Amino acid sequence: MHESVKKELAAIVGPERATSRPEDLVAYSLDPHIEEHRPDLVLFAVTTEEVSAIMKVAFREEIPVTPRGSGTNLAGEVVPIMGGIVLALSRMDRILEIDPRNRIARVQPGVINYRFQQEVAKHGLMYAPHPSSWKVATIGGNVGTNSGGPRTLKYGVTRDYLLGLTAVLANGDVLKTGGKAIKNVTGYDLTRLICGSEGTLAVVTEITVRLIPKPKASRTIMANFPLLEDSSDAVAAIIGAGIVPSGLELMDKVVISAVEADARLGLPTDVEAILLVEVDGDPEGLDLQVRTIERILMENHSSRVLVSRTPEEADKLWTARRNAVSVMARLRPNTSLEDATVPVSNLTEMIRKTVEIGRKNNVQIGVLAHAGDGNLHPLVLFDQRDKDEVRRVEAATEEIFREALALGGTLSGEHGIGRAKARFLPMELDEVAMEVTKCIKKSVDPKGILNPGKFV
Amino acid sequence: MFAEPIKEDLHSCLKCAMCQPVCPTYRVTRMERNAPRGRVQMVKKYLEGDLSLSGGLHDALMTCILCEACSEACPSGVRLDRVFENIRMELYEKFGVGLAKKALFAALKHPLLLRLGAGMGRLGQRAFIAPLNLGWKMGNIPLNRLGRFNSTSFRRQIGEVVPAVGKRVARVVYFTGCATDLINEHVGRAVVDVLTRLGIEVVIPQDQVCCSVPVFLSGARKEALPNIEKNLEVLDRSDADAIVVDCATCGGGLKKHIPYLMEDLGLETDRARRVAAKVRDVSQLISEMMDKLPLASASSGRTVAVTYHDPCHMVRSMKVSKEPRTVLAALPDIRLTEMEGAGECCGGAGSFQFEHAELSAGVTSLKKQNIRATGAQLVATGCPGCMLTLSGNLYEESDPLVVHTIELVAQRIKKE
Numbered sequence: 001m002h003e004s005v006k007k008e009l010a011a012i013v014g015p016e017r018a019t020s021r022p023e024d025l026v027a028y029s030l031d032p033h034i035e036e037h038r039p040d041l042v043l044f045a046v047t048t049e050e051v052s053a054i055m056k057v058a059f060r061e062e063i064p065v066t067p068r069g070s071g072t073n074l075a076g077e078v079v080p081i082m083g084g085i086v087l088a089l090s091r092m093d094r095i096l097e098i099d100p101r102n103r104i105a106r107v108q109p110g111v112i113n114y115r116f117q118q119e120v121a122k123h124g125l126m127y128a129p130h131p132s133s134w135k136v137a138t139i140g141g142n143v144g145t146n147s148g149g150p151r152t153l154k155y156g157v158t159r160d161y162l163l164g165l166t167a168v169l170a171n172g173d174v175l176k177t178g179g180k181a182i183k184n185v186t187g188y189d190l191t192r193l194i195c196g197s198e199g200t201l202a203v204v205t206e207i208t209v210r211l212i213p214k215p216k217a218s219r220t221i222m223a224n225f226p227l228l229e230d231s232s233d234a235v236a237a238i239i240g241a242g243i244v245p246s247g248l249e250l251m252d253k254v255v256i257s258a259v260e261a262d263a264r265l266g267l268p269t270d271v272e273a274i275l276l277v278e279v280d281g282d283p284e285g286l287d288l289q290v291r292t293i294e295r296i297l298m299e300n301h302s303s304r305v306l307v308s309r310t311p312e313e314a315d316k317l318w319t320a321r322r323n324a325v326s327v328m329a330r331l332r333p334n335t336s337l338e339d340a341t342v343p344v345s346n347l348t349e350m351i352r353k354t355v356e357i358g359r360k361n362n363v364q365i366g367v368l369a370h371a372g373d374g375n376l377h378p379l380v381l382f383d384q385r386d387k388d389e390v391r392r393v394e395a396a397t398e399e400i401f402r403e404a405l406a407l408g409g410t411l412s413g414e415h416g417i418g419r420a421k422a423r424f425l426p427m428e429l430d431e432v433a434m435e436v437t438k439c440i441k442k443s444v445d446p447k448g449i450l451n452p453g454k455f456v
Numbered sequence: 457m458f459a460e461p462i463k464e465d466l467h468s469c470l471k472c473a474m475c476q477p478v479c480p481t482y483r484v485t486r487m488e489r490n491a492p493r494g495r496v497q498m499v500k501k502y503l504e505g506d507l508s509l510s511g512g513l514h515d516a517l518m519t520c521i522l523c524e525a526c527s528e529a530c531p532s533g534v535r536l537d538r539v540f541e542n543i544r545m546e547l548y549e550k551f552g553v554g555l556a557k558k559a560l561f562a563a564l565k566h567p568l569l570l571r572l573g574a575g576m577g578r579l580g581q582r583a584f585i586a587p588l589n590l591g592w593k594m595g596n597i598p599l600n601r602l603g604r605f606n607s608t609s610f611r612r613q614i615g616e617v618v619p620a621v622g623k624r625v626a627r628v629v630y631f632t633g634c635a636t637d638l639i640n641e642h643v644g645r646a647v648v649d650v651l652t653r654l655g656i657e658v659v660i661p662q663d664q665v666c667c668s669v670p671v672f673l674s675g676a677r678k679e680a681l682p683n684i685e686k687n688l689e690v691l692d693r694s695d696a697d698a699i700v701v702d703c704a705t706c707g708g709g710l711k712k713h714i715p716y717l718m719e720d721l722g723l724e725t726d727r728a729r730r731v732a733a734k735v736r737d738v739s740q741l742i743s744e745m746m747d748k749l750p751l752a753s754a755s756s757g758r759t760v761a762v763t764y765h766d767p768c769h770m771v772r773s774m775k776v777s778k779e780p781r782t783v784l785a786a787l788p789d790i791r792l793t794e795m796e797g798a799g800e801c802c803g804g805a806g807s808f809q810f811e812h813a814e815l816s817a818g819v820t821s822l823k824k825q826n827i828r829a830t831g832a833q834l835v836a837t838g839c840p841g842c843m844l845t846l847s848g849n850l851y852e853e854s855d856p857l858v859v860h861t862i863e864l865v866a867q868r869i870k871k872e
């Protein structure tokens with residue numbers, strides 16, 4: 001990048017919010033993914049006008065631009081693989097409006113999910129999309145990746161709560177989509193097209209979302225299963241019974257042992273799986289649901305069913321679940337958290353295959369799953385410095401993807417494609433789908449400057 | 457120079473950013489250079505040869521408060537505090553420190569110089585009343601809120617041994633720290649009053665010196681060694697039941713950072729660990745003997761609301777947070793109300809608030825909001841550094857007063 005262009009760009013935001021110091025470039029060369037690449041310049045924009053002005057220059061000069069929230073995505077989506085500009089939205093972090101009467105809120109992209117939840121809770125409301133990374137991730141990043149999380153089964157994903165966006169296109173034009181109306185069928189659904197586009201179509205600068213009433217109560221049930229098959233049968237039976245849990249999580253043997261060794265909660269280490277089920281809603285209705293779930297779990301050969309009596313007890317279980325990733329991560333220097341997702345009916349088969357693939361490639365794998373939506377999180381452990389092990393991990397990962405697709409699933413349930421899975425994309429999207437994807441990209445970003453080197 | 461075992465931690469960083477939301481400096485700037493992940497990754501790249509020991513690196517790492525919140529939050533067990541302490545040593549050896557800090561280090565190393573400095577400070581404060589009231593500031597703190605120096609050293613005032621009141625049940629060594637010795641004699645008197653009334657004999661070694669935590673956390677690890685050795689010698693020679701501190705920084709230093717420093721430098725750590733095992737915050741001792749505390753009876757209707765601020769070095773380096781609350785809650789005429797984020801840094805961090813005034817102000821403003829939201833009339837805490845920062849920044853008329861936990865205890869025991 002020419003020094004004069006750097007100067008021109010820096011002038012848009014001012015010297016305090018522009019940097020090309022090597023230390024900063026290093027800090028913005030990475031996210032949890034293994035690959036890294038330095039940008040040439042990092043800009044911190046705080047208004048739509050600034051973003052637009054930056055994009056105009058980038059468009060003219062054909063400079064790659066990678067929009068970035070908190071950099072927690074797990075697929076290398078914010079690694080500026082072709083250099084250029086990292087456009088950080090972290091400082092554009094105002095909650096512009098919370099309208100409890102219409103149950104609508106307007107936020108800037110850099111607002112942290114957790115902070116937003118705290119604010120809307122003051123009005124008895126909830127913003128449903130709730131990734132496990134909620135304390136760190138931005139709403140803009142949630143939109144970029146179409147984030148889900150443990151509550152997805154009942155409440156859906158980010159896309160389901162978006163009403164409108166303000167977004168800056170590659171050439172600097174400002175696009176407004178949707179609005180404040182809950183129903184809106186006018187024109188193509190551009191809002192949802194941009195959601196999940198991983199920063200490849202536009203830079204989102206304002207987000208209007210729908211809020212829902214906060215559930216009054218919740219209950220948690222834990223069930224041990226000596227046989228893996230039984231646990232996924234139970235999952236299918238619960239859903240078949242017309243119950244929609246707000247959480248339905250599975251931990252396999254490897255994960256249970258690690259969690260128990262760390263937290264000593266008295267989890268059984270001789271079972272193949274543990275299911276955690278959470279239901280929420282009005283306190284009156286909950287008891288009946290809990291009894292039905294208990295019955296279904298027993299019928300499906302759970303060796304022990306435990307219903308939490310207090311919120312504290314429930315919290316302990318969920319904390320153990322949330323800590324599972326960390327506890328596993330401590331076992332080895334590096335962890336890769338995969339995201340293959342299959343139809344719920346194939347969950348058991350997918351878990352079995354995953355374990356087998358690990359064994360075959362001599363790679364340590366533990367399996368966590370948002371079981372209710374068939375979303376597996378195989379935790380692959382390794383040491384980045386051991387080149388041979390890295391190769392085996394790559395082989396295993398590829399096999400996991402193939403297996404997921406063969407079972408009617410997808411590469412990624414919620415973490416996205418980014419760098420990590422870009423080369424596998426053609427495995428899932430057929431020629432026509434790839435062609436349409438490319439056409440869309442080309443028409444809004446003809447010079448290919450928005451987050452290049454990723455999935456399109 | 458960078459301790460080998462700590463280098464291993466850098467490979468365990470998953471780059472997951474779970475350390476980000478707890479970082480006080482990141483909350484203010486929302487830039488990776490002020491976030492733990494950014495900092496740790498910079499150190500990693502430096503050690504791998506991809507970055508040099510530059511001004512930018514210095515800036516990123518010296519704007520870290522060393523509050524240890526990130527180390528506590530990291531799911532992967534990266535000991536960020538130790539990473540930062542190690543790299544600071546290298547930065548110090550290249551960049552040194554500013555003149556003011558140099559003078560301070562020299563003073564902290566030499567007890568005589570330190571007392572002389574305090575004496576001059578006292579004279580200065582008397583002679584220059586005018587600027588004190590002109591609203592001039594040092595960092596973010598108006599000069600007239602910086603506190604006054606003791607008329608003479610607290611340790612000298614009080615002597616080597618203060619016997620227990622009544623039957624002696626225990627004997628402790630009291631490590632007074634510089635703040636109590638030179639500025640907060642009222643805190644020192646409260647410690648001695650309360651402990652002796654509990655039947656504890658208090659020994660105050662007259663040859664103890666500055667803990668030198670401010671020196672070695674700035675990176676001057678080797679410079680701090682003479683003081684560290686001296687204190688270890690003084691504290692290890694006694695067979696007292698405990699070593700008591702009223703300063704979270706002294707306590708955290710003795711308990712955690714000094715053994716780590718010795719280990720990192722490849723020095724013998726046995727003595728440092730023996731001493732560390734005995735170090736207790738004064739609130740810990742008191743909480744264990746609450747039933748023996750001769751509390752005054754409650755005077756109806758005069759309850760004051762108190763909120764407690766956890767000093768970083770107390771809650772994280774010493775792992776003490778329950779005991780001061782237990783003690784406060786048991787006192788007559790006091791209602792303890794928790795603030796949000798009680799364990800978050802106040803933004804002071806010793807000289808940090810003067811060197812990085814703007815960043816510090818950002819951190820402090822969050823703390824102020826949380827304190828004010830409680831409506832408390834008093835803020836209690838266990839660190840003279842936090843007391844300075846909090847009282848220096850809470851100067852509106854409606855703001856609560858800042859006290860040391862032990863002062864409240866001392867005020868609420870029966871007069872002899």
Ligand SMILES: Cc1cc2nc3c(=O)[nH]c(=O)nc-3n(C[C@H](O)[C@H](O)[C@H](O)COP(=O)(O)OP(=O)(O)OC[C@H]3O[C@@H](n4cnc5c(N)ncnc54)[C@H](O)[C@@H]3O)c2cc1C
Pocket residue numbers: 031032066067068069070071072073074077078089109130131132133136137138139140141142143144145146147148149150197198199200202203204205325414415451472473474
């Ligand atoms: C421990 C851990 C747990 C996680 N748990 C979950 C989970 O339960 N569910 C889940 O779905 N994800 C999860 N994730 C992944 C990640 O946290 C989410 O994808 C999150 O939404 C990313 O937000 P971010 O602010 O970090 O975005 P970033 O990582 O900075 O960016 C993500 C993508 O969005 C784009 N982007 C960011 N901001 C904008 C913008 N303003 N305009 C246009 N594009 C933008 C980027 O270019 C990038 O492609 C987890 C991650 C970690 C580390």
Ligand code: SF4
Pocket residue numbers: 468469470471472473474475476492493496529530531532533534536
């Ligand atoms: S939380 Fe730990 S592993 Fe994650 S980025 Fe921070 S230091 Fe690295």
Ligand code: SF4
Pocket residue numbers: 478479480481482490491492495519520521522523524525526527536
């Ligand atoms: S020690 Fe505190 S200020 Fe420094 S990086 Fe960690 S959390 Fe941030």
